[in-house]
Amino acid sequence: MGTPSDGNGKQRQREAYHAEDPASGPLTTDQGVDVDHTDDSLTVGERGPTLMEDFHFREKLTHFDHERIPERVVHARGAGAYGYFEPYESCAEFTRAAFLQDPSVRTPVFVRFSTVQGPRGSADTVRDVRGFATKFYTSEGNYDLVGNNFPVFFIQDGIKFPDFVHAVKPEPHNDIPTGASAHDTLWDFVSLQPETLHAIMWLMSDRAIPRSYRMMQGFGVHTFRFVNAEGRGTFVKFHWKPKLGAHSLVWDEAQECQGRDPDFNRRDLWLAIEAGEYPEWELGVQLVPEEDEFAFDFDLLDATKIIPEEQVPVRPIGRMVLDRNPENFFAETEQVAFHTANVVPGIDFTNDPLLQARNFSYLDTQLIRLGGPNFAQIPVNRPVAPVRTNHRDGYHQGAIHRGTNYFPNSLGGGCPAHVGAGGSAFTHYTERVDGATIRRRSPSFQDHYSQAALFWHSMSGWEQQHIVAAFRFELGKVDARAVRARTVEQLARVNGELAAQVARGVGVPEPSAEQAAQVKQVSPALSLQSLRGDGSIRTRQIAVLVADGVDAGQLGSVRETLAAEGAVVEALAATEEPVTGTDGQSYTVDRSLPTVASVLYDAVLLPGGPTGTPAVTGDPDAVRFVRSAYRHGKPIGALGSGVGILSALEPEGLRLSTEFHHMISDRGVVTDTAPGAAHTDFVRAFVAAIAAHRHWGRPPLRC
Template structure:
């Protein structure tokens, strides 16, 4: 710990880490234990004795080792890391961690789904939490956000209603982790303010490929305050360095069965492998005098500031470089709170934010057993804590002395308050006048124009996915009146959208638009506008069988691994297979233990015997066909092209002898000898593109 009370978070945590190899098994009071497999009893077959204190302690602790799960954001994954600013932001904020590009601030990040329980799957259609705890020299700052920049409601008083509606229905506790049911759509169809958020939820933003490839947003408009007391409105953005990428809905449903821990496992394995996830922090800054220059209210959490209006300014980078040592102690017990702020960051009068500032603290009190939850190691700041707050559940500190109040003379007036110059937090001064009233500002009343902006900004394939999502979700709604009401809401967004959704769910399409589409777009809203040209950490399945061309496999593995991809050889059986030249090749996994949905791309190398076996293997054929249906890149070399040819992939041209390398809709093929390296290079470019949506995938069986 340094003289100013700051310190490295990992050094702070190290003495608290339990190391079982350092000594023998003991009770909680330190008594050494000789036998933990047999309870104390009268004779070998007699009754157990209550005097067996080790048995009673062990069972009692087990009976009480669960804490209430979070009401929302129950299922999550966490990681430690560091944040470093690019430059000083002293012009806008006095926040210490945003001043010096040479200083790293430790962080803990928790990603999460929202609606489901701890035991639900990772790949459900849902909002994702993106919460960052900065352990700054001035105390902890929590930037508690989501992977979508807006929310369903404008006022926190409606939050219990929203959560009750999206959770499993109370009469039968069904469905788990899904919004596709009557109560959710009943609620949102009666709330026009939810329309913009529904567009995001029905888009591929709700199906992230990875937590490492997911944007984050602070949602609310906050306020920076500089050393002179001048305020600047700010919206926070996290942008993944690997690009923003998503799955497709059919793929998500399959993954939920094949690997329900898909996103959590991906984050953990990437960090363990040294492929540290990185995110760039950006801000949109609005001078206080410009608060009312927009055609929406800056305090409305259902609105964005279009990036064409106020560009996002990159201000720093976060790198996640260490996994937690214990999920419960760290990821489960970490406590975020929107009101954990530091000097230089303040609130606005956003009515949803104001409510969160109360609710987050309230939930931690019951979930973590009382008011001392911030003493838990993962929550403890790196700066020194001194106050007169005493006792309560989970009190870990020993406070000497008689004075637990302020002011006092018995303790020399300590701990004493600090001045603003000495780093004390001072709230931004803002004049507020008005009468007590339960009414929302008229400036919050436009519920559709930004939903239309989102729809207009989508690529054609994104629009197709949104229509399909509405049809799936509303198709699960039993009450026809709810379906009709939601179609009416969509007609305020775009008439063609409402008509297409209506036609898919069996209700009458609206006869005419309510309002004409304003035609505005914001390219930054489309996933198609932000590709990242890299194959780093992409998982690629190489299908092989006895007789595979070992040179092809090594060419694939070498080139793709050099690009940062993760290459795994899958075969009909585990162990080893024969290569065409009489050698052996170690198999990474048996095809039956994995699935194409767990990979970003699929490749079939050459070797006539291998290609013949794979072409007759239904599972191998399914790997390729499913990857094609989901828009993934596919490659085939030499005889491996015949495996693809046997699938009759629609409207795809495959290489013939003498063609060289053919790349058609992300399907890369080459039959000529000596072209393996060229095929692999084209394949890597296709993988970096992420998905190829121009394919006619509807003709491929699901």
């Protein structure tokens, strides 16, 4: 499990699987009795009543009636994949966890990505937190790193979790909206709970609409504790950093994706792995010595806070690669069970009050969802380490136990026995805890505005614009004006100009001048501009608009270069009939323009030939495609007469190549009217524009 393989290896895996799969033989009942015919029920005569003695009918319908299990209360819609993790070097200095010791040892993993608010039938590209949960099948047992794509959460104490989830879920009277946070109850809760504001700033940013699961950061959220062989503890926060960089959609195209392809992110992950483009993340940690627990102006145990990377740098300790798709969605992705309390020797908890609640809630949830306590025997949940317990019986018990089922015992030879002190067993970190039993939060948890302000001030100009637009959209969907106004008043404690811009957009009074949180520094690591990845364009989806008469030389040279860089290039035309190039050759069309949209692609190429002629510039599908890509800041390359379609849209103030110029690159629009095959400078500039992902500050189009 979890080792990469080439295409032929994948084929051999599939053939071996199907050779062992009973479904490849004749159809049988659950009891192994061959079945000859299941298209018709057993009846009295051809038009008579159905007979209940038809046990094939009863068995088939009974199974169908019970196929569904309760979906997850949160994180219901997800996608998963198998892979492996390998450390860069031994981490024995700060943890005894076996899977973090030997760079030559690969630990199998299963990862599940998900949205949070919506049900299984909702869309992928909603504005929401994304789950990023990793199950490590270590030699010492399963370790679950259950995280999100935000490093902070909305509440500080788990006792508020039911309130938050009830508020963000659809309105109770009409079960609307699906998969969205733009409604009254969520914002009523936010306006009354200022501890939510930091996570809300992340939710209103483009982090909440990732381009791909493969281009998304992950975080452990909580402060955990590493423990080394000497018993010394070190506080730790976990970070997953994608090799391809962190990239997002913009809100307008995210909404269109929901209609064009509601499975946009799930399909992207599946197809990339099937194509051998295995996604990769680097695991990093922020380490804080225990003696520095109180060295910050926030509480390390507060899940609504980050440790700025400028204060504690992220130390890379290993990498994870996902290289295999599940064979069956229900059996694996749907039945996988994560639990924050699944830890191994060398990793332990802290007194984070939200983490403590999750340690109870996750197990409690799985007992209901998966039908009993034996869900760890489901293959996707089963450890690779030996399991020897005195647990017995219950729903779905698959093991045949022998011997005694208690400890201590003599009849069973004393087995299974305790490892004993000093062995490989998990032992809780030893710390002294004193205090009265109280129901009161520490004063160190009371600053709810400083880090929300830090996030705002760390954003680039275009990111701040998107955050303002997101607040306007969300609060614009809130019917209760008092909730709108109260939320804006809370935003004024974060930043006055942010609050004023939102207020003007949602029709409530601008808040009076109030002391906003003071920000002493910014954290560039919070901005998407600092997360460009390795600079490659691997797996980027490039749309090429073609028609009969396309300049074959230009098309061929650019397409070959983009493919060599790892991009996925698709030819689009008015229909899916092949087009004829200037060389007389026939070229395959991958998709027709009416069936796609630019929101499904990362960049657009307009080769020379008929692209810039009135016949194409007047095609509403082609115009819509290019206009949308331009407006969303996507890279656009145009060659020869292909520049004509851009000229026809009249981008005011944008420099385009003319007959007097060769290549020009201006804000991600790369044009070259020079005749012949694409020049090296054009290709290099277009690849660089694609690697940058988005280009903001473009002038508007007149047409």
